[in-house]
Amino acid sequence: MASLKIICPNGHLGFAPLKTGSFHLGVAAKPDFIAADSGSDDIGPVPLGNDSCASPRAWQEHDLEEMLLAARKLDVPMMIGSAGDTGTNSHVDMYVEIIRDIAKRHNLAPFKLGWFYSEVDREYVRAKIRSGSAVKGLDARPDLSEEELDATQRIVAMAGVHPFMKLLDEGCDVIIGGRCSDSAIFASAALHRGFPEAQSYYLGKVLECASFCAEPYGAKETVMGEITSDHVEVTAMAPEQRCTIASVAGHAMYERSNPFHEFVAGGKLDMTNCHYEQAAEKTTRVTGMTFDPAEEFRVKLEGSGKVGERFVGMAGIRDPYTIANVDQVIEWARQQTVDRFGPEGWELHYSVFGRDGVMGDMEPLRDQPGHELCVVVQGVAPTREMAEEVAMTGTRQLFYARLPDVKGTAGGVSFVLDEVMQASPAYRWTLNHTMAVDDPLELFPTHSATIG
Amino acid sequence: MNTRKKLADLAKTIRSKNAGTDKITFDIIFREKDTYEMVKRSKALTPESVCAVLGVDAARLTDFVEYDPAYAIKFTILRERPSGSAGDGDIFGAQQYAPFLDVEVDLSA
Numbered sequence: 001m002a003s004l005k006i007i008c009p010n011g012h013l014g015f016a017p018l019k020t021g022s023f024h025l026g027v028a029a030k031p032d033f034i035a036a037d038s039g040s041d042d043i044g045p046v047p048l049g050n051d052s053c054a055s056p057r058a059w060q061e062h063d064l065e066e067m068l069l070a071a072r073k074l075d076v077p078m079m080i081g082s083a084g085d086t087g088t089n090s091h092v093d094m095y096v097e098i099i100r101d102i103a104k105r106h107n108l109a110p111f112k113l114g115w116f117y118s119e120v121d122r123e124y125v126r127a128k129i130r131s132g133s134a135v136k137g138l139d140a141r142p143d144l145s146e147e148e149l150d151a152t153q154r155i156v157a158m159a160g161v162h163p164f165m166k167l168l169d170e171g172c173d174v175i176i177g178g179r180c181s182d183s184a185i186f187a188s189a190a191l192h193r194g195f196p197e198a199q200s201y202y203l204g205k206v207l208e209c210a211s212f213c214a215e216p217y218g219a220k221e222t223v224m225g226e227i228t229s230d231h232v233e234v235t236a237m238a239p240e241q242r243c244t245i246a247s248v249a250g251h252a253m254y255e256r257s258n259p260f261h262e263f264v265a266g267g268k269l270d271m272t273n274c275h276y277e278q279a280a281e282k283t284t285r286v287t288g289m290t291f292d293p294a295e296e297f298r299v300k301l302e303g304s305g306k307v308g309e310r311f312v313g314m315a316g317i318r319d320p321y322t323i324a325n326v327d328q329v330i331e332w333a334r335q336q337t338v339d340r341f342g343p344e345g346w347e348l349h350y351s352v353f354g355r356d357g358v359m360g361d362m363e364p365l366r367d368q369p370g371h372e373l374c375v376v377v378q379g380v381a382p383t384r385e386m387a388e389e390v391a392m393t394g395t396r397q398l399f400y401a402r403l404p405d406v407k408g409t410a411g412g413v414s415f416v417l418d419e420v421m422q423a424s425p426a427y428r429w430t431l432n433h434t435m436a437v438d439d440p441l442e443l444f445p446t447h448s449a450t451i452g
Numbered sequence: 453m454n455t456r457k458k459l460a461d462l463a464k465t466i467r468s469k470n471a472g473t474d475k476i477t478f479d480i481i482f483r484e485k486d487t488y489e490m491v492k493r494s495k496a497l498t499p500e501s502v503c504a505v506l507g508v509d510a511a512r513l514t515d516f517v518e519y520d521p522a523y524a525i526k527f528t529i530l531r532e533r534p535s536g537s538a539g540d541g542d543i544f545g546a547q548q549y550a551p552f553l554d555v556e557v558d559l560s561a
Contacts, residue, residue: 044536257528349539429534
């Protein structure tokens with residue numbers, strides 16, 4: 001085959017619905033595959049730890065229905081990675097169920113559905129550590145300790161192209177993936193059809209965020225990538241968007257620390273010598289990418305550990321004297337919590353919006369607070385009852401803070417609510433590591449079934 | 453003649469975003485090659501100056517790249533705590549770029 005075309009309608013399926021106009025234009029261009037990634041670690045550690053979705057089910061169903069109906073009509077494979085934001089087993093199962101329901105509702109002709117899982121058992125990781133195979137930290141993290149492993153609720157491994165290719169080899173028409181590299185979904189399709197690794201991984205890299213590689217800015221619009229044995233072309237499908245040299249080259253550096261290298265399970269895409277040219281008004285052509293296979297097969301692991309139950313309170317401040325002394329006000333409320341619960345076993349976090357709530361210690365203007373502040377208070381503790389009381393103490397005691405020269409002695413802060421609200425439990429990223437494996441498929445069991 | 457301009461008036465894009473769970477990356481992208489080269493020459497953005505703007509220790513800067521294909525200057529810092537830890541005010545790291553809007557660039561350099 002001289003070339004292969006893939007369309008991607010959404011850079012994070014479910015997080016906001018795809019735009020149907022450009023998607024239908026993409027479908028009309030007769031792609032060979034329709035694919036999208038549904039996951040991101042941008043959403044923080046809560047969805048993974050809690051096994052919850054960051055996206056409403058209706059939005060996920062909307063995109064899956066659009067994609068499934070188009071793919072079956074064209075009779076081309078549909079591929080989804082990192083199901084349900086995190087790619088946990090339960091979210092893969094949920095997407096499989098959604099696909100079954102859509103097929104039934106639309107009376108689709110029989111097709112083969114494949115899926116794979118990405119969760120990794122803690123004991124499996126523990127055995128690796130004990131065997132002397134270090135689970136290496138990324139981004140300045142130390143190697144994984146058993147203590148940190150014990151603090152972890154759930155772990156997913158980041159699949160490369162391998163489970164997708166296995167399911168394509170088995171003839172699957174629709175594939176639902178657990179956690180995986182965004183680019184692996186698209187790369188596996190190209191590799192499956194015999195295109196070289198460098199171009200295949202670049203195709204995946206450029207398509208993974210859909211219209212983020214086009215301009216003007218506009219998310220959730222469809223883009224089409226076309227691969228040959230020596231180049232990749234990417235074309236915006238939305239009438240108002242173009243893929244330009246600037247937008248495509250600019251995308252290579254999006255959400256990554258280094259614009260030249262993309263690490264995937266099994267190797268590294270090197271974009272250092274990429275050459276970009278405007279092939280047509282809406283199309284940019286890229287050449288010059290290379291791929292270096294890894295000597296040791298290491299898989300990235302993501303893990304989330306529960307810190308505690310969490311409640312949230314809010315308070316406003318308008319008195320300029322109180323604003324100038326807000327740290328003392330917070331210290332008062334914190335001390336009341338210490339007096340009630342002791343110094344340890346709970347957490348209070350204060351974000352002072354209007355001063356440095358967004359940037360914290362990095363805020364250069366933190367000595368120039370606004371004329372009013374909003375203090376967001378998070379109380380974290382082992383039980384809901386205690387978390388509620390910690391948050392309540394940390395919030396309500398702001399009202400009673402004893403500043404020596406305050407004129408307003410009837411209440412030091414304003415409330416929009418006199419309660420605190422239950423939030424998701426607090427989690428933290430415990431794993432951002434890599435683990436060596438012997439077989440690229442060993443962490444990713446695959447399954448398939450005929451639907452209809 | 454005033455030869456100083458704010459970065460916000462020179463760059464097409466000034467943005468920040470998570471790069472994984474532990475880092476935030478900043479992209480300053482220019483529309484024209486000339487502007488990009490001028491800002492590079494001005495030394496308004498260097499590993500030292502970006503750390504100074506954010507008030508972070510040099511050890512937290514993991515990457516600083518002048519990326520010619522996109523007319524972009526890109527740098528990455530380690531977060532103090534992983535994204536989304538309780539108390540994190542910006543889970544996506546998407547609003548950390550604001551101080552760079554006002555960075556002054558000396559165009560006579």
